[in-house]
Amino acid sequence: MSNEEQYNIINENRSNKIGFGYAPAHITCIFEIHNTDPDPLKCGSRGLGFCINKGVSTYVIIKKKIRSKIDVFFNGVNITGETTKTTIEELIGKTKAQIQVFSFSELPLSQGFGLSGAGALSTAIALNSALKLELDYGKLVNSAHKAEIINKSGLGDVIAQANGGVVFRMREGGYNFSKIRKINFVPQNSEVVISILGKTLETSKIISNKLKIQKINSIGKKSLDRFNRSLSMKELSISIKDLTRQSFKFATETGLIDKHVLMVIDKIHDKGLGYSSMVMLGNAIFSIGDTDKIKKLCSVFGQTMHCKIEPGQAPINLKLG
Numbered sequence: 254m255s256n257e258e259q260y261n262i263i264n265e266n267r268s269n270k271i272g273f274g275y276a277p278a279h280i281t282c283i284f285e286i287h288n289t290d291p292d293p294l295k296c297g298s299r300g301l302g303f304c305i306n307k308g309v310s311t312y313v314i315i316k317k318k319i320r321s322k323i324d325v326f327f328n329g330v331n332i333t334g335e336t337t338k339t340t341i342e343e344l345i346g347k348t349k350a351q352i353q354v355f356s357f358s359e360l361p362l363s364q365g366f367g368l369s370g371a372g373a374l375s376t377a378i379a380l381n382s383a384l385k386l387e388l389d390y391g392k393l394v395n396s397a398h399k400a401e402i403i404n405k406s407g408l409g410d411v412i413a414q415a416n417g418g419v420v421f422r423m424r425e426g427g428y429n430f431s432k433i434r435k436i437n438f439v440p441q442n443s444e445v446v447i448s449i450l451g452k453t454l455e456t457s458k459i460i461s462n463k464l465k466i467q468k469i470n471s472i473g474k475k476s477l478d479r480f481n482r483s484l485s486m487k488e489l490s491i492s493i494k495d496l497t498r499q500s501f502k503f504a505t506e507t508g509l510i511d512k513h514v515l516m517v518i519d520k521i522h523d524k525g526l527g528y529s530s531m532v533m534l535g536n537a538i539f540s541i542g543d544t545d546k547i548k549k550l551c552s553v554f555g556q557t558m559h560c561k562i563e564p565g566q567a568p569i570n571l572k573l574g
Contacts, residue, residue: 258329262312262355270315274378277308277417277563278360279367279410280447281533282500283480285473286408286466287425293399297425298408299477301496303438304417304563305445309358309368311375313383316351325354327362327372336407339400340373344380344388352380359558363453365535367410373397374411390415391428398427405457418565419491423481437490438562444544445493446559448551450514451536459509459534472506493541493562500530511536517554521547 262271284300323341325334337354354376360366377393380386394415401407412431413420424432459465476499501518504510510518510531518529518538527542537555540547544559551557 258357262314266314269317270383272313272379272381272383273311274313274375274380274382275308275310276371276374276378276414277304277306278358278371279304279413280365280539281367281410282496282530283473283476283503284409284533285470285477286460288402288408288460293402294395294427294430295425296402296408297398297412297427297431298422299425299473300409300413300422301420301436301477301480301499302409302413302422303419303496304414304565305366305447305560306563307359307558307560308414308563309356309371309375311354311356311372311379313376313379314353314355315383316353320351321349323352323354325356327356328358332362334372336369336373336397336400336404337376339403340377340396341380343396343399344377344386344393345384354379360447361449361453361556363455363535364449364537365454365532366447366537367407367414369404369406369456370397370401370410371414373400374414394428405460407456408460416565417563419496419562421477421480421484434484435565436484438496439490439492441564443493443541443562444559445562446540446544446547446551446557447532447537448517448540448554449535449537449556450517450551450554451511454534454536456534469507469509472503476503494528497528497530497539497541500533501528504531504533509533513554514538517551520550524550526550 281302284298288296290296323338325337356372374397398411409422419436419438421434521529526546529540
């Protein structure tokens, strides 16, 4: 989001209630689906992934009007934003309000970066600020997690985004239901190249397909159990290289990876530039190694940028005015 866009939103809404929130994007490396419990807060996924220092910045504007209406904008475009709308309804119930949500990100929707979760969580934080709800952090996280499960837009991103860094989700569920471990990663200043290589993917179609769930869960459980056994109780750590290699093995064995995406990854590996894997669930990849050479190669095939692993700072809530 540019400084001009931020200034315009604040300047045009001086007479309205306004709140701001931010949550990081999240890249899933390995996962296992658990979404059959009737309680959404007990559903989600086991998994292993990391947050990056790019994400979603959200402004929530509360208009001084009686009728109830929620409009959601992503990078200036009016979208359906069902997960965000459900989050708001979870927090304010039947309270009458005209609400505008403006979310901004450098990253695209529906490419595996957990933006529906980041959008929902940043909205919850911003709404809490705008209306001075004074809700605790767990309530905000659970409203976003529940909205993801209900709308089938994600499974475990919100819990990871609520903690930041590299997160091992040992048990599925919302805040106080799930069980996680924060994992130290080396090297700490690792640069990650991300590349968008194809059309968007609808998460709901994959996490609702019984045959795909069975295959994902069979391979995911073995991968995650193996990782769990490898963890030292004294030092919970993993190298980014090993994490990427494990992720690539999972992506290929499950068949989730697209042929074109695999072709680009193979080029990175064959040229010895580093290690790469699929961003799940999307037609995008993340890579580590020779950042400049990987960026040059990938930019031929699609939008490419670099980032770093977000070290673990929780999503933020800024007071305006």
